[in-house]
Amino acid sequence: MKPIYMDNNATTACDPAVVEAMLPFFTEQFGNASSIHSFGAQVGKALKTARCQVQSLLGAAHDSEIVFTSCGTESDSTAILSALKAYPERRTIITTVVEHPAILTLCEHLEKDGYVVQRLRVDKKGRIDLDEYKSLLDDRVAIVSAMWANNETGTLFPVEDMADLAHAKGILFHTDAVQAVGKLPIDLKNTKIDMLSLSGHKLHAPKGIGVLYVRRNTRFRPLLRGGHQERGRRAGTENSASIVGLGVACELAQQHMETENTTVKQLRDKLERGILAKVKNAFVNGDRLLRLPNTASIAFEYVEGEGILLLLNKLGIAASSGSACTSGSLEPSHVMRAMGIPYTAAHGTIRFSLSRYNTEEEVDRVIAAVPTIIAQLRKLSPYWEGDGPVANPEQAFAPAYA
Amino acid sequence: MWDYSEKVREHFFNPRNSGPLENANGVGDVGSIKCGDALRLMLKVNPESEIIEDAHFQTFGCGSAIASSSALTEIIKGKTLDEALKVSNQDIADYLDGLPPEKMHCSVMGREALQAAVANYRGEEWKDDHEEGDLVCKCFAIDAVMIEETIRGNGLKTMEDVTNYTKAGGGCSACHEKIEDILIAVNGRLYSNEPKVKKAPRESPLSSPMRPQLTNYQRIRKIEDTLEAIRPMLQRDHGDVTLVEVDGKKIYVALSGACQGCAMEAATLGGIQHKLVEALGELVQVLPVVALANA
Numbered sequence: 001m002k003p004i005y006m007d008n009n010a011t012t013a014c015d016p017a018v019v020e021a022m023l024p025f026f027t028e029q030f031g032n033a034s035s036i037h038s039f040g041a042q043v044g045k046a047l048k049t050a051r052c053q054v055q056s057l058l059g060a061a062h063d064s065e066i067v068f069t070s071c072g073t074e075s076d077s078t079a080i081l082s083a084l085k086a087y088p089e090r091r092t093i094i095t096t097v098v099e100h101p102a103i104l105t106l107c108e109h110l111e112k113d114g115y116v117v118q119r120l121r122v123d124k125k126g127r128i129d130l131d132e133y134k135s136l137l138d139d140r141v142a143i144v145s146a147m148w149a150n151n152e153t154g155t156l157f158p159v160e161d162m163a164d165l166a167h168a169k170g171i172l173f174h175t176d177a178v179q180a181v182g183k184l185p186i187d188l189k190n191t192k193i194d195m196l197s198l199s200g201h202k203l204h205a206p207k208g209i210g211v212l213y214v215r216r217n218t219r220f221r222p223l224l225r226g227g228h229q230e231r232g233r234r235a236g237t238e239n240s241a242s243i244v245g246l247g248v249a250c251e252l253a254q255q256h257m258e259t260e261n262t263t264v265k266q267l268r269d270k271l272e273r274g275i276l277a278k279v280k281n282a283f284v285n286g287d288r289l290l291r292l293p294n295t296a297s298i299a300f301e302y303v304e305g306e307g308i309l310l311l312l313n314k315l316g317i318a319a320s321s322g323s324a325c326t327s328g329s330l331e332p333s334h335v336m337r338a339m340g341i342p343y344t345a346a347h348g349t350i351r352f353s354l355s356r357y358n359t360e361e362e363v364d365r366v367i368a369a370v371p372t373i374i375a376q377l378r379k380l381s382p383y384w385e386g387d388g389p390v391a392n393p394e395q396a397f398a399p400a401y402a
Numbered sequence: 403m404w405d406y407s408e409k410v411r412e413h414f415f416n417p418r419n420s421g422p423l424e425n426a427n428g429v430g431d432v433g434s435i436k437c438g439d440a441l442r443l444m445l446k447v448n449p450e451s452e453i454i455e456d457a458h459f460q461t462f463g464c465g466s467a468i469a470s471s472s473a474l475t476e477i478i479k480g481k482t483l484d485e486a487l488k489v490s491n492q493d494i495a496d497y498l499d500g501l502p503p504e505k506m507h508c509s510v511m512g513r514e515a516l517q518a519a520v521a522n523y524r525g526e527e528w529k530d531d532h533e534e535g536d537l538v539c540k541c542f543a544i545d546a547v548m549i550e551e552t553i554r555g556n557g558l559k560t561m562e563d564v565t566n567y568t569k570a571g572g573g574c575s576a577c578h579e580k581i582e583d584i585l586i587a588v589n590g591r592l593y594s595n596e597p598k599v600k601k602a603p604r605e606s607p608l609s610s611p612m613r614p615q616l617t618n619y620q621r622i623r624k625i626e627d628t629l630e631a632i633r634p635m636l637q638r639d640h641g642d643v644t645l646v647e648v649d650g651k652k653i654y655v656a657l658s659g660a661c662q663g664c665a666m667e668a669a670t671l672g673g674i675q676h677k678l679v680e681a682l683g684e685l686v687q688v689l690p691v692v693a694l695a696n697a
Contacts, residue, residue, distance in 0.1 A: 304439070306464035310414060344462070380420045380468060382431070382442040382460035399433035399440045400518065400528070 003316040004362045008202075009151050009179060009295060009353035010320055014245070015204040021248040022206070025241035033238050034229070043240050050247025054211055057250040058196065059187030067212045067230045068243050072178040072199030073102040075212035076145070078223040078234070079174040079195040080106060083143035084115065086219035087172075090142035092116040096128055096157070097338040099147055100176055104334070120146070124340050125287040126155035134165060143172040148180035148196075152335040152351055153286030154295030156180070160191045167192035172218065178202050178210075182253035183260050183292050194218045200242065204355075205249035209242035259356050265293035267363050268354050272296045274367035279374050281389060285341065285349060294354045299336075299345040300374050302383035302393065308350055311373040317366055319352050344383060344393070406465060407499035413469035418476050423458035430518030430528070432511055439463030439508060441471050443515035445478075447523050452483045459515075466498075466505040473497045474512040483520050489513065503543035538580050541573025549584050559593040561585070621682065622648055628681040629655070632674055636661055643674065646691045653678060656691040 005013070025046070031039030033047055048063070055063045069075045080093065080103070093110065095103055097119045107117040118136050120128045128146075137144075144166045148159050163173040174195040180186065181196075182203035188196065195218065200209035212234075214220055220233060227235030275298060276282055285297040300308065305321030312319055336346035352366070378384040383393040390396040406414075426444035433440030440463065446456040457479050459471040473494050478486040491509035495501045501509060521528035535547030552558065552567050564581050565572040571581050586592050616624065629645055636642055641661030647654040653675075661670055667690070675688035 302462065304463050304467070307414070307468060310411075310465045314415070347462075380417060380460055381462045382440060383462060385422075397431060397440065397442065399431040399442070400514075 001316055001365075003318065004358075004365060005318050006352040006354055006358065006362075006366065007318045007320050008355040009154075009351065011201045011207065012204045012355055013357065014206055015249060015252055017252060018205055018245045018248045022241045022245040025244055029240070033240060043238075046244050046247075047238060047240060050243045050250075053247035053250045054198075057181065057186070057254050058198075058213055059189055060213055061189040062216055064231065065188075065213055065216055067214055067233045068238060068246075069210040069212050069234055070208055070239070071210040072100075072176065072197050072202075073210075074223070075197035075199075075210045076100070076102040076174075076176055077106055078212050079197065080110075080143060080145060081223055082195075082221045083172045083174070083219075084110070085221035087142045090140055092118060092138075092141045094118045094120065094133070094136050094141055094144040094146075096120040096122065096146050098122055098126060098150055098152075098335045099145070100151060100178070103145055103147075103176060116140070122338050126150060126153050126285070126335070126339050127287055127290075128157060130158070130161065130165075133162060137165060137169045137171060139170070141166075141169075141171045143174055145174040145176065148175045148177035149184070149292045149295075150286065150335060151179050152333060152349075153297045153339075154179070154292035154353075155286040156184075156290045156292070159193065163192040163194070167194075179292060179295075182250070182257075183294060185257055188213060188215070200246040200249065203249050203253050205246040206242050209239055209246045211246070256356050261293050264354050264356055264358070267358055267360060268294055268296050268352075270360070271352060271354075271363045271366060272298065274363070275370050278367070278371040282374070283345075285336065285339065296352045296354075298350055298352070299341060300348040300350065301345045302381045302389055303348045303374060303377040305348055305350055307377045308348070308373055311376065312350075312369065315369050317369060319350050321350055404466070404502050404505065406469075406502070409497075409499040410466055410469040410501065413472040413498065414465040417459075417468055417472040419456075419458045419472065419479075421458060421460065423456060426458070428519040428523030430515040430520070430522055432514045432518050433462075439467040439511055441467065441511055441515045443471070443474070443512075443519045445519050445523060447483065454478050454481055454483065454486055463508070463511075464505070466501055467508045467511065469498055470494055470501070470508040470512045471515075474516065478516065483523070486516060487520060489516065503540055504537055506543060538584075539568075539570035539573065539577045542569040544568050544570035546580075546584060549581060550588060553585060553588045558585070559589065616682070624681055625653060625678060628677055629674070632677060636670070641670075643670075647694055651684075651686050653686050653688050654691050654694040655688060 025043070029043055029046070031043045033040055033044040051063045051066045054066045060066065069078065091114065093107055093115060095107055095117065111117050120133055122128055144162065146157050146159055146162055149156050159175045166173040172194045173192065175193055176197045177186070178197060178199040179202060181198040194215045196213040198211045201207040214233065222233050222235065224235045229235055229238055272284055276284070279300065281301040283299055285299055309319060309321050332343060332346040333349070336349055341349070382397040383389055423444035423446060426446055428445035428447055430443045440461070442460045444458045445454050447453070448455050457475040459475055461468050461471045477489055477493065477497055491506070491513040494509040494512045495506060518528040535545035538544055538546050538549055549564060549568055549570050553564065556567055558564055558567060561571060561578060561581055564570055564585070571578055582592055625648060626645055629643055633643060639660055641657065641659040641664070643661065644656050644658070646656050655674065657667060657670065661667065664670070671688050671690065675686065678686050678688060
């Protein structure tokens with residue numbers, strides 16, 4: 001049976017049209033955009049087109065605000081380190097506890113260098129408290145960095161409001177929008193967002209290409225120096241094939257924006273309803289009213305996520321786990337812990353993230369597969385007896401923890 | 403996804419001896435909160451022969467935790483309690499054709515469950531004496547607790563020491579920052595690797611018996627000469643310095659050009675002061691000319 005891919009928040013398949021547009025840039029269009037001769041000039045033109053396509057998807061006022069990078073992580077690092085260099089007298093960074101490691105690990109590292117990092121907490125639905133945020137904005141803050149959409153739960157932060165508040169206090173605002181771009185309409189020119197990171201491979205462009213949007217007139221310091229590319233803001237020969245691919249992907253994303261928010265959303269909702277109707281002791285994580293249209297994060301109590309994934313994989317279904325047992329670290333996801341999800345549920349969280357390529361038939365197959373898998377694992381679980389959790393699970397099974 | 407052996411996969415997909423065991427007379431409940439894994443091992447022991455006639459498990463945990471539990475029950479069935487207690491976590495991992503380093507704790511959990519179940523059968527209380535830390539070095543599977551204890555136990559100071567004693571950090575280098583963090587946590591600071599060369603005690607300029615007492619004229623000439631030597635450096639950065647007044651230990655100078663109002667002004671004055679202290683062999687204070695107006 002054809003495998004089912006529902007892990008699009010991890011990465012997406014390249015759209016065939018993207019691949020087709022890229023191919024000539026590996027062969028006859030191999031020139032260096034910086035060269036004077038015709039080999040280079042044509043590539044230069046293609047980069048310009050791609051820049052405008054990205055500009056259009058983001059609703060940026062100028063194409064010169066688009067800086068191509070190698071990935072979302074590079075964009076994030078560039079944004080934060082730039083702000084710290086540009087405002088050396090400001091030593092504080094405001095971010096949130098549920099950011100991607102691209103932000104959190106960098107911030108931890110900066111703390112060792114003496115910077116102060118304020119991490120906004122979230123409630124059990126993954127929402128921040130705007131009053132707490134306001135109370136932290138002062139003239140010691142170099143930059144605020146908050147994700148637009150959470151990769152694990154899809155929960156959205158009110159980044160436009162947050163940017164307004166930061167702007168009013170003269171503080172730079174950056175958003176890691178790698179999960180939001182292509183899934184939500186974005187119009188940067190009508191916001192106060194100063195910098196935004198996006199990643200190509202989250203929206204059907206290839207891996208290894210990203211963008212940092214830098215609003216005109218933002219104080220900026222490059223991370224990579226040594227060339228005039230991207231107006232000196234990001235040195236290094238342009239990844240022309242991938243840039244062209246990203247341009248096409250952005251144009252396609254714009255065309256499919258409605259599909260994402262209608263068809264894909266309906267499929268996601270059907271998947272959630274279908275699973276929750278058949279599996280008890282399961283619930284949806286995150287803010288159901290304010291989240292990405294493609295993401296379903298479902299916690300299955302008293303089972304562990306990796307087991308679910310292995311059994312799904314056996315049936316050709318690809319999803320991912322909120323449990324970090326699958327990611328090389330052993331702790332449960334920092335996002336689930338931040339939301340106060342109990343260990344027995346956090347470890348059993350599965351993320352299904354859809355794309356416009358998923359079909360209703362696939363959703364039906366997943367709905368049919370999941371209940372059996374959960375029942376199979378619960379039969380092994382010491383917290384489960386017959387067809388329900390044991391009475392007082394936490395007391396009935398309280399192992400000696402090493 | 404983890405690189406699990408065929409045997410691990412097979413025991414996960416078709417676990418042996420899972421589910422509750424009727425008439426169990428030895429039960430061990432253990433867990434590792436780090437991975438959220440927890441295991442209940444149930445034994446049916448023949449009171450006469452102390453032979454484990456049956457063993458079942460219930461596990462909340464990842465694929466390798468379930469596979470390790472399944473393997474454990476297979477290994478110990480038919481053994482006497484004393485024989486079973488000789489089963490090490492490595493035996494469990496070997497039975498499964500190995501486990502990824504991050505997942506070795508699953509086999510440790512199996513062994514602990516066995517000890518706990520036997521203790522339960524014998525009416526003893528089982529105490530866990532094993533502390534497991536975060537895995538730091540993935541190349542050689544060394545955890546944070548082991549590294550910290552080795553640093554404390556042997557007074558280790560450097561990254562190289564840690565590698566020599568534990569092997570941690572001797573592979574791909576990815577964990578060097580983490581190991582340095584542990585060194586800092588234990589020692590309060592990071593020592594460098596350079597061999598310690600005994601430095602000759604530095605001669606204090608004040609106590610130097612060789613330095614003759616200067617006359618006022620000589621002293622001011624010396625100050626001027628020193629400033630002359632510094633000026634080219636400042637001029638390179640489009641700045642300059644001139645001597646305005648000498649009042650005992652206070653030397654007033656005027657910074658001009660790019661030096662004036664530069665963010666580094668204090669550092670520049672500090673550098674000049676350092677040079678003058680050295681040249682004069684006495685402690686002096688270098689002040690900007692504005693301080694003279696206020697004086």
